[in-house]
Amino acid sequence: MTEPRYGIWIPVYGNWGPLNQPEDPFDASYARARSLLIQAERVGFSSTLLAQHIINCYDQDFDQLETWTAAAALAEATEKIEIIAAIKPLLFHPAVLAKMALGIDAISNGRFSINLVSGWFRTEMEKAGIPFPEHDERYRYSEDWIKVVKALWSGERVNYQGEYFQIQDLSYRPTPVAQPRPRVYLGGESDPARSLAAQEADVFFINGQPIAEVRKIITDVSRRPRKQLQPLRFGMSAFIIARPTDKEAQEELERLTFLQVQETEPYMPNILNGNDPATVMFKTFEKYPHVGTNGGTAAGLVGSYDTVASRILDFVDIGVETFMLQFYPFARELDRFAAEVIPRVKRLQPVV
Template identity: 55%
Template sequence: MRFGIWALVHGSRGTFHDPEEPFDASWDRNRRLVLEAESLGFDSTLIAQHTANPYDDDWDELEAWTASAALAALTQRIEIITAVKPPLYHPVILAKMAQQIEHVSGGRFGINLVNAWNRAEYEKAGIDFAEHDERYAYGQEWIAVVDALLRGERVFHRGRHFQIDGFQIRPSDSFRARPSIYVGGESQPAQELVARHGDVWFINGQSLENVARLIANARSLPRRGEPLGFGLSAFVIARPTAAEAEDAFNRLVALSAQDAEIRARQRANTDPAVVMKHSQVPQNRPTIGTNGGTAAGLVGSYDQVAERMRAFHAAGIELFMLQFQPFEAEMRRFAAELMPRLR
C-alpha cells in the first residue's frame, strides 16, 4: 500500500472559500508541500496538467512539467508523477523531457496520461479539441511512440498522426526499462489503452463496489508483460470520531455552496462524454474534492477510514492519491494517525 498527494496546482482541492485555506497555487507553496509530504513518508505526488486554471482563468495555475523537473531535483525519495495531455506535446519532445526528469530524479518519475475534459483550455488557445473516442485513438498512437522511445528503441513509425523515421533518445534510462506510465480515465477506450501501455490505472473516487468491478474488467483485457497496478483518487476527512469527521465534512459542504458559479462554469466547459463526470457522484450525498473526492467514502473515524482503505487495498488498489483541506494540516493528521494504522 502506497500513499500519494495531489499537488495544489490550481489551489484548494475541496472548496475555494475556506478561511482555513486561502487560495494559493504558487510554486513556493507546492515546493514546500511536496518536500513536507516526502518528509512525512508519502510515496508519490501527482501534478495535474492545465495550461490555465480550469475554474477561473483569472486565477493562478502551476505549470506541471517545469515544476516537476524542479521537484525532481529538490527531492530525494518521493515519486514525481506528472500528467500530460497528448495533443499538447509531440511524442518525441515529450519522451525526451520525461527521460530527462527520470535522470534528474534518479529513477523516480512517472507519466500520467490523461484525456482532457476542459474544452475551453484547448479552444481558447486555438488547439483542436477532438471528440472523446478520437482523443483516445490519438492517445493510443501517441503513447505507443513515447513508450518505445523511453525504452531506448530506435523508432520507425508510420501512423495516422505521426511519422517517425529512426528517432532514438540518448541517454537511455539507466535506472529501469523506462519511467512508469500511469493512465487516467474510465471509458472502455481508456481501459484498453492502459491494458496495452500502462503500468498503473488511476481510478476516480467512487464506491468499493464500482472500483472492484472496474478492476475486474481491466484485468480481463488482453495484456502483455507485468500485471496491471491500480491507484485510487480520494479525499480524506478523518477524525477521532465519526461524528467529528461528519462535522468537518458538513463544514466543507456548506462552504462549497459559495462555489456554485465556479462549478457551473466548469460544467459548461466539460466534455459531456467524459465518463468520470457520470460515475463519481453517489446519490443523495454531496461530494467534496476533485476526481471523485469523498465519493470513495474515506470520511469517518481514524479506524473507519483505515478499514475502508484496507478494503480498497484488498480489491486491488495499491496507490491512494489523496486530497485534504486544509491540505497541509490534514496531510499531517493522515501521516500521524492513518499511516501507522495502515502500515
Template identity: 50%
Template sequence: MLAETPAVRFGIWALVHGSRAALNDPREPYDASWERNASLVAKAESLGYDSVLVAQHTVNPHDPDRDELEAWTASAALAAITRKIEIITAVKPLSFHPVVLAKMALQIEAISRGRFAINVVNAWNLAEFEKAGVPFPEHDARYAYGTEWLEVVSRLMTGETVNHDGDQFHVRDYKLRPASPYRERPAIYVGGESEPARKLVNRLGDTWFLNGQSLESVRALIADARSRQRSGAPLAFGLSAFVIARESRAEAEDEHAHLAELAAKDAAVKAQQKANTDPDSTMWNRMARVASVGTNGGTAAGLVGSYDDVAERVAAFRDAGIGLFMLQFQPFEAEMKRFAQEILPRFGVGSRRRVKAAAALAR
C-alpha cells in the same frame, strides 16, 4: 485496531490550482504558487508519503482568473529538491508532440534518479484548447490519438530507435539519449474509465488510476481489467480520494458538512467549469451523479470517519486491488500531517522508512 499491512502506497495531489475542496476556505487561502507546492511536497516526503501527482493544465480549469502551476517545469524542479518521493506528472497527448514529451520525461527521470512517471489523461476541458485554437476531437477520437501517441512515447522512453508510420505521427530513426540508467523506462499511469481508456491502459499502461468512487464500483472496474488478456506484468491500480479523518465519526461528519457548505459557495465557478467540460467525458458524467467534496471523485471513495473507519476503508480498497492511494485534504498541510500520524503507521509506513534507512547505512 488494524494490523500492519505494508503492501500499499500513499501519495498526494499537488495543489496546482489551489484548494481541492472549496476555493473560499479561511483556513486555507487560495495558493497555487511554486513556493507553496515545493514546501508541500517536501513535507509530504518527510512524512513518509510515496508519490505526488502533478496535474497538467495551462489555465485554471475552475476559474481562468486564478493562478495555475505549470506541471512539467514544476516537476523538474521537484525532482531536483526531493530524494525519495515518486513524481507523477499528468500529460494530455494533444498538448505535446510525443518526441518532445518523451525527451522531457527522460530528463526528469535523470534529475530524479529513477523516480519519475507520466500520467496520461484524455483532456476534458474544451476551453483550454478551443481558446488556443488547438483542435479538440471528439472523445473516442482523442483516445485513438492518445493510444498512438503513447505507443511512440513508450518506445522512445526505453531508448530504442523508433520508426513509426501511423495515422497521426511519422517518426523516422529517432533515438533519445540518455536513456534511463535506473530501469527500462519511466512508469506509465493512465486515467479514465471509458471503454477506450480501459483498452489503452491494458495495452500500454502500468497502473490504472481510478477516480474516487464506491468500493463496489472499484471492485467491478478491477475485475473487468483483470478479465482482459494482457501481455507483460499485471496491471496495478491506484485510487483518488479526499480524506476527512477525526477521533470520532461524528467529528468527521461535521467537518464534511462544513466543507460541503463552503464548496456550495463555488457554484458559479462550477457552473462555468461544467460549461467548459466535454459532455462525453465518462469521469464528469459519473461524478455529476454523486454528491462529494473534492475533485476527481473526492469523498465518494468514503474515506470520511474516525481513524479506525478510514483505516478499515483503506484496507478494504487495498484488498480489492488498490496499491496506491492518491489523496486530497483541506486544509491540506494540517490534514496531510494528521493522516500521516494516525493512518500511515497502520500500514507499515514507519517500518518501510526504517528498512530503507538501514539499507542506506549498509551501503
C-alpha cells in the same frame, strides 16, 4: 496483502476543498507545491501527482501551476518521492515530450512517471486554438502517442508509422534511469480509456467511488486484453477526512460540503460548459456527491482514524495499491493522516 502506497495531489488549482478560506488560502504557487511535497516526503508519503491544465478550469483569471516545469523543479527539491506529471497528448508532440520526460527522469534519478490524460476541458484548447478531436478519437490519438513515447524511451532506433505520427531513425541519449522506463499511469471512466489502460499503462487510476463500484472497475479492466508482460496495477483518488470519532469526521464533511458549494457554485458553469459532453467522468461524479476533485470523499475515506484505516485496507484487499490523496487544510491534515492513520493501517494489516 500489498502494503499501500500513499501520494498527494499537488494543489495545481490552488485548493482541493473550498476555494478560499482563511485556514487554507487559495495558492497555486510553486512555492506551496514544494513546501507540501517536502512535508509529504518527510512523513513517509511515496508519490505525488500534478494534474495538467494550461488555464484554471474554474476561472481563467485564477492562477494555475504549470505541470512540467514544476515537476522538473520538484525532482531537484526532493530525494525519494515519486513524481507523476500528467500529460495531455494534444499539447506536446510525443518526440518532444519523450525527451522532456527523460530529462526529469535524470534529474530525479529515476523517480519520474507520467499520467496520460486524453483531456476533457475543451475550453482551454479552444482558447489556445488547439484542435480538440471527438472523445473516441482522442483515445486513438493517445494510443498512437504513447506508443511513440515508450519506443523512444527504449533507447533503440525508432522507425514508427502510426495513424497520427511517423518517426524515422530516431533514438535518444541518455536512456532512462528508471528501468525499464518511466512508469505510465492512466485513468478514465470510458470504455476506450479502460481498454487503452489495459494495453499500454502500468497503473490504472480510478476516481474515488464506493468500494463496490471500484471492485467492478478493477474486474472489468483486468479482463481486457493486455500486451504488457507485467500485470496492470491500480490506484485510486480520495479526499481524506479523519478525526478521533466518526461523528467529528461526519460533521467536518458536512461543513466542507457547505463551503465547497458556496464557493464553487458560481464557477461550475465554466467547468460544465467547457466539458466535452462525451466525458463519462462527470456522469460518475453526479452519482456520488463529494468534496474534492476526482471523486474525492465518494471513496468513503471519511471517519474515525480506525474507520479510515480499515477502509483503506478494504480497498487494498480488492487490488488498490496506490492512494492519491487530497486534504483540507492540506498541511495540517496531511500531518494528521501520517500520524494517526498510517500507523493504524500498518497495525491492522496481516503479517505475511
